[in-house]
Amino acid sequence: MPERKRITTPLTKEVVAELRAGDGVLISGILYTARDAAHKRLVELIEKGEKLPFDLEGQIIYYVGPAPAPPGYPIGSAGPTTSYRMDPYAPILIEYGLRGMIGKGQRSQPVLEAMKKFGAVYFAAVGGAAALIARSIKKAEVIAYPELGAEAIRRLEVEDFPCIVANDMHGGNLFIEGPREYRQKSQKP
Amino acid sequence: MREFDVSDVIEPVKKSCIEANTVLPDDVKKALLEAKGKEESPVGSETLSQIEENIKISASEKLPLCQDTGFAVLFVEIGQDVHLAGGSLREALNEGVRQGYKEGYLRKSIVADPAGERINTNDNTPAIIHLDLVPGDKIKITIAPKGGGSENMSTIKMMKPADGLSGIKDFVVDWVQKAGGNPCPPVVVGVGIGGTFEHVAFLAKKALLRDIGSHHPDPIYAEAEAEILKRVNATGVGPMGLGGRVTALAVFIETHPCHIASMPVAVNINCHAARHKTVIL
Numbered sequence: 001m002p003e004r005k006r007i008t009t010p011l012t013k014e015v016v017a018e019l020r021a022g023d024g025v026l027i028s029g030i031l032y033t034a035r036d037a038a039h040k041r042l043v044e045l046i047e048k049g050e051k052l053p054f055d056l057e058g059q060i061i062y063y064v065g066p067a068p069a070p071p072g073y074p075i076g077s078a079g080p081t082t083s084y085r086m087d088p089y090a091p092i093l094i095e096y097g098l099r100g101m102i103g104k105g106q107r108s109q110p111v112l113e114a115m116k117k118f119g120a121v122y123f124a125a126v127g128g129a130a131a132l133i134a135r136s137i138k139k140a141e142v143i144a145y146p147e148l149g150a151e152a153i154r155r156l157e158v159e160d161f162p163c164i165v166a167n168d169m170h171g172g173n174l175f176i177e178g179p180r181e182y183r184q185k186s187q188k189p
Numbered sequence: 190m191r192e193f194d195v196s197d198v199i200e201p202v203k204k205s206c207i208e209a210n211t212v213l214p215d216d217v218k219k220a221l222l223e224a225k226g227k228e229e230s231p232v233g234s235e236t237l238s239q240i241e242e243n244i245k246i247s248a249s250e251k252l253p254l255c256q257d258t259g260f261a262v263l264f265v266e267i268g269q270d271v272h273l274a275g276g277s278l279r280e281a282l283n284e285g286v287r288q289g290y291k292e293g294y295l296r297k298s299i300v301a302d303p304a305g306e307r308i309n310t311n312d313n314t315p316a317i318i319h320l321d322l323v324p325g326d327k328i329k330i331t332i333a334p335k336g337g338g339s340e341n342m343s344t345i346k347m348m349k350p351a352d353g354l355s356g357i358k359d360f361v362v363d364w365v366q367k368a369g370g371n372p373c374p375p376v377v378v379g380v381g382i383g384g385t386f387e388h389v390a391f392l393a394k395k396a397l398l399r400d401i402g403s404h405h406p407d408p409i410y411a412e413a414e415a416e417i418l419k420r421v422n423a424t425g426v427g428p429m430g431l432g433g434r435v436t437a438l439a440v441f442i443e444t445h446p447c448h449i450a451s452m453p454v455a456v457n458i459n460c461h462a463a464r465h466k467t468v469i470l
Contacts, residue, residue, distance in 0.1 A: 022232065037307070067256045067296040076294055077247075077256040082338040082371050104338070104429060105371035126236050126429060127338065127373035128462045131252040132243040149309050150256075150296050162239065164232055164431065174232070175370060178432020182230055183425030 006160070010058030011099040013119040019165045021172030025123060026160040031062040031102065033154040035081055038145055039089035046092055053144035053153055056093060060100035060123075065150035066140070067130070075140040075156070079130030080104040083122070087111050094120045102163055106175040115169050124166035124174070136161040191268075191326040193470070194275040198330065201468045202285025205332045206261060207293035209466035210253045213244055216401040217377075217463045220438040224375050224428075233433025237375075240428075240461055251293075254462045258295035259334030261286045261316040264398065268325035279318060282330075287312040298337065319391070331398060333465040339372035345390055345455040354413055357382060357454050362420045364456050365437065370430020373460035375438045377401070378421065381455040382410075384445035393457035396441035398465055405442050414440045428461075438463070 007015055009029030019025070032054055034042065045052055063083055067076030083103030090101060091114035099120050104127040115122065125133060139157040146152050166174045213221075221244070225237040247254045263282055267273070275281075290297055290313040299314065300307040323329075344364055348356060361380055368376075381392030404411040418440040427433025438461070447453065 024232075024235065065256060065296065065298075067253050067258060068294045070252070070294040073252075076296070077253040079256050081257070082341065084371065104373065106369050106430065124370070124429060124431060126239045126243075127370075128255045128460055129239040129243040130254065130256040131246040131250065132239055134252070135246070149311065150298070164235075166431065174431050178230065178232065178427060179369075179425035179430070180432070181425065182233075182427055182432050182434055184423035 009060055011060065012058065013099070016099055016119050016121045016169055019121050019168050020170070021165050021168045021174040021177060023165040025163055025165060027060065027163065028159050028161070031060050031156045031158055031161065033062050033064050033066070033156060035063060035065050035151045036085050037148050037151045038153050039086050041145060043089045043092055046096060054155070057097035058099050059097070060102060061093070061098060062156065063101065063103035066134070066154070069140070073134070075134055075137050077130035078134045078137060080125040080127055083107055090114065094118050107167060112167060112173070115167060116171060119169050121165060121169060122167040123163040125163040133161070190270055190272050193271050193273055193328065195273055195278045195281040196275055197470065198278070198281050198328070199285040199288065201470060202282055202330060202332065203289035203292065205330070205466040205468055206286055206289025206295065206334070209332050209334055209464045210258045210293060210295055211247050211251050213254065213462065214465060217438070218244060220401045221375070221461060224435040224438060228428065228433050228435050230427055230433035232431045233428040233435065236428035236431065253295055254464065255336060255460070256296055257298060257336040257338065258290065259336045259464070260299065260340070261313060262333045262335050262394070263316050263318045264321070264331040264333070264395070265318060266321045266323045266329040268327045269322050270326035271328060282318055283314040283316055286316045287314050328470045329467065330470070331465055331467040333398060336460055336462070339376065339458045339460040342368040342372040343393070343455070343457045345386070345453070347386065348452045348454050350452045352452060354409070358413060358417055358420070360454060361417050361456055362424070365421045365458065366424045366426060368458060369426055372458040373462070374426055374428055374430060375435045375461050377459040377463045378417070378437050378440045379457040379459065380440065380442045382442060382444045382452070383447035384453060386453060388445060389453035389455040390457070392443040392445060393455035396443040397457060397459045397463065399441045401439045405444070407444070410442045410444060414442050
């Protein structure tokens with residue numbers, strides 16, 4: 001892994017514009033967590049013209065439903081969940097200012113187009129490296145929908161959260177470019 | 190006839206839930222280490238290093254390997270010379286799961302109604318329990334926590350006998366390639382062939398319990414396992430789908446006789462945290 005870029009939230013469009021698919025990144029600052037159920041509610045609020053539980057501008061949403069925090073830990077194991085389930089909701093959030101998403105697995109075309117149009121980035125974290133990733137989370141606080149349990153929206157303070165740029169705002173896509181580089185010739189196209 | 194009080198499963202099930210979610214079986218750890226030696230992609234190697242470090246942290250700090258501590262899938266073999274007393278075995282198994290997920294700080298991931306309000310049951314029950322009667326006077330319980338991300342990448346196809354084993358191989362390779370990074374590769378691929386619609390899915394799931402390094406007893410299927418593995422690893426999908434040489438750690442095929450008109454095939458994928466723990470009581 002080459003040198004990793006350090007970035008801090010909130011992200012500006014300029015910072016996002018410099019990131020390229022394949023870059024290793026360490027994120028510090030604030031991340032907001034949301035999964036399927038919370039996304040559904042956020043989009044409903046936008047559609048009704050109501051205020052969101054946090055300002056989306058420049059922020060990163062981390063797709064995670066953490067394990068409960070054992071005594072003495074700010075959070076339990078907290079690796080990424082599969083991102084495509086959030087694809088129906090992501091474009092409108094990007095339109096309303098979201099600059100980054102962290103998850104695992106490939107995204108849909110409408111999400112990639114919204115990322116290009118409004119300037120957003122998608123980071124892949126290592127699924128199943130949940131105890132390791134939790135070490136970069138220094139503080140966690142539920143800020144909305146506590147009744148959703150693991151799916152509540154949390155505000156996380158992170159230091160050097162490890163991830164990789166999977167999709168940049170210029171169309172770079174590591175889910176296509178990476179496998180293409182390592183696909184063996186014997187493999188059917 | 191051996192008398193067995195069903196409440197005696199609670200403690201072992203509780204402990205097994207916690208251990209399965211924090212300590213990987215040795216064969217999986219070994220396979221992941223070997224994968225690291227084969228991986229040529231820098232991103233893939235970094236991913237495998239993080240996975241290796243995570244395994245160490247989980248074991249030493251008793252933290253779940255993955256925040257998705259899964260659906261508790263229990264395979265229970267009951268010796269037919271055992272007399273179960275003291276209440277419902279199913280309820281006792283669920284009680285063990287309930288206690289394990291609470292005491293182990295494991296995530297509760299089960300909602301009561303699948304397509305309605307989707308309210309969390311808050312104790313990770315009910316478990317999926319597969320009961321089987323076998324000769325003997327023991328009870329064997331295998332706990333296999335199954336994450337939602339990899340489970341969502343399952344499929345079933347009622348293939349035509351004319352498709353043959355080569356059709357099955359193409360179907361499985363194509364499916365794993367399409368699943369890409371979603372099921373958290375490097376994965377373990379469980380393939381069921383034969384039986385009926387419901388049984389073939391069970392076979393695919395059961396295949397995931399096999400030790401890495403084991404082969405189907407029939408050389409035809411053992412060779413198919415090897416070929417599918419080779420072809421899956423040639424797709425370039427790589428760790429977390431970001432490109433690389435290692436997409437799967439193993440392919441396991443389980444078979445069952447089937448109807449003259451049918452050739453059912455099911456694929457169930459496990460993530461690299463291929464968790465399971467067996468106790469014999």
